[in-house]
Amino acid sequence: MIKGKFPIDKFKKIETPFYYYDVALLNETLNLVEQESSKYGFMVHYAVKANANPKILKLIAERGFGADCVSGNEVQAAIDAGFPASKIVFAGVGKTDREINLALDHNIFCFNVESIPELEVLNELAKSKGKIASIELRINPNVDAHTHHYITTGLNENKFGFSMDDLKSVIEMTRSMTNIELIGLHFHIGSQITDLNAFETLCAKINELQDEVESWGIYLKNINVGGGLGINYEHPNHIPIPDFESYFRLFSKHLKLRAGQHLHCEPGRSIVAQCGSLITKVTYVKKGGTKQFAIVDAGMTDLIRPALYEAYHRIENISSQGEIEKYDVVGPICESSDVFNKDVELNSTQRGDLLAIRSAGAYGEIMASRYNLRRLPIGYLSTEI
Numbered sequence: 001m002i003k004g005k006f007p008i009d010k011f012k013k014i015e016t017p018f019y020y021y022d023v024a025l026l027n028e029t030l031n032l033v034e035q036e037s038s039k040y041g042f043m044v045h046y047a048v049k050a051n052a053n054p055k056i057l058k059l060i061a062e063r064g065f066g067a068d069c070v071s072g073n074e075v076q077a078a079i080d081a082g083f084p085a086s087k088i089v090f091a092g093v094g095k096t097d098r099e100i101n102l103a104l105d106h107n108i109f110c111f112n113v114e115s116i117p118e119l120e121v122l123n124e125l126a127k128s129k130g131k132i133a134s135i136e137l138r139i140n141p142n143v144d145a146h147t148h149h150y151i152t153t154g155l156n157e158n159k160f161g162f163s164m165d166d167l168k169s170v171i172e173m174t175r176s177m178t179n180i181e182l183i184g185l186h187f188h189i190g191s192q193i194t195d196l197n198a199f200e201t202l203c204a205k206i207n208e209l210q211d212e213v214e215s216w217g218i219y220l221k222n223i224n225v226g227g228g229l230g231i232n233y234e235h236p237n238h239i240p241i242p243d244f245e246s247y248f249r250l251f252s253k254h255l256k257l258r259a260g261q262h263l264h265c266e267p268g269r270s271i272v273a274q275c276g277s278l279i280t281k282v283t284y285v286k287k288g289g290t291k292q293f294a295i296v297d298a299g300m301t302d303l304i305r306p307a308l309y310e311a312y313h314r315i316e317n318i319s320s321q322g323e324i325e326k327y328d329v330v331g332p333i334c335e336s337s338d339v340f341n342k343d344v345e346l347n348s349t350q351r352g353d354l355l356a357i358r359s360a361g362a363y364g365e366i367m368a369s370r371y372n373l374r375r376l377p378i379g380y381l382s383t384e385i
């Protein structure tokens with residue numbers, strides 16, 4: 001059984017559960033993103049929601065990427081980590097006045113606007129500051145991303161964005177607003193997309209829409225295709241870095257950008273998921289009638305994805321080389337959904353062994369809660385332990 005490489009002796013000194021981030025892998029991933037996106041001059045805004053650990057944000061900011069934020073606190077965290085405001089985009093269906101004002105004060109690159117009432121409020125708030133807010137309209141392209149229904153966002157039935165049919169009237173509205181400048185269109189069709197055809201369909205929709213918008217005499221400087229590139233949860237050791245080469249090539253091939261137009265994207269999971277593991281200690285091994293349970297000290301409060309989306313994360317016993325046996329790996333939380341996975345093949349497991357729950361760098365630490373009054377998990381970089 002191939003396992004990830006972990007500094008087990010160092011782990012023994014750290015209180016479990018904790019997140020461990022492999023900085024070498026993160027850097028390798030960032031190198032590839034940089035190399036492939038720069039071939040075409042595409043601009044990358046890291047989706048802060050995937051992992052806002054300040055140390056991770058700093059490593060990404062240092063590379064010159066921009067940030068995609070969905071709350072005022074994310075905008076602030078991005079700025080604190082060193083992302084230039086001129087590369088920050090701010091999305092979200094329910095931006096409050098306080099959040100809009102904060103972003104206006106920082107002069108962020110643009111607001112990704114999702115509704116008419118938001119547009120009106122933004123125009124008013126910008127006016128009272130004597131500023132012009134740059135915006136992209138978020139369009140719901142009605143593309144099925146074939147991913148879990150909780151993380152599909154680009155269908156008509158979702159709450160996000162404007163429908164394609166309303167675009168003309170909304171564009172006209174922005175033109176009559178004194179403190180709004182429309183600089184582009186924004187799309188996002190969902191997350192954990194492993195079939196790149198979904199992005200090809202998105203390109204076709206954008207091309208159609210661009211033709212139409214041009215026929216109204218409107219020129220847009222930016223197209224933002226959102227995030228969503230999936231990772232391989234089954235084989236984090238064999239496929240630790242997503243296929244950014246194909247991803248960026250696809251857009252350069254299928255999207256008909258107009259002269260001088262810039263392409264932006266907002267990858268989150270694909271950048272940080274594989275570098276992170278949740279390290280947990282086995283508290284008890286309990287033998288049932290037909291099953292045995294590895295009861296660990298991490299729970300759904302530390303990593304909620306399995307309980308919330310039935311998500312699969314590979315689990316390895318990094319302390320044992322024993323015979324393979326099957327275990328249900330469960331947490332200590334008083335909820336029957338507090339199960340990381342059932343019938344997991346692990347090297348023979350005992351109390352005190354350390355398990356690594358892999359591919360947990362995205363939507364892991366950041367979605368932790370204090371339910372059952374648990375301590376929030378701490379994230380450590382490989383370079384600091």
Ligand code: LLP
Binds near residue numbers: 362
């Ligand atoms: N841009 C927008 C507008 C988004 O809504 C999202 C994610 C992203 C970019 C980044 O998408 P990514 O590249 O990470 O797929 N908590 C869920 C995922 C929710 C994703 C929400 N939006 C999970 O654990 O799977």
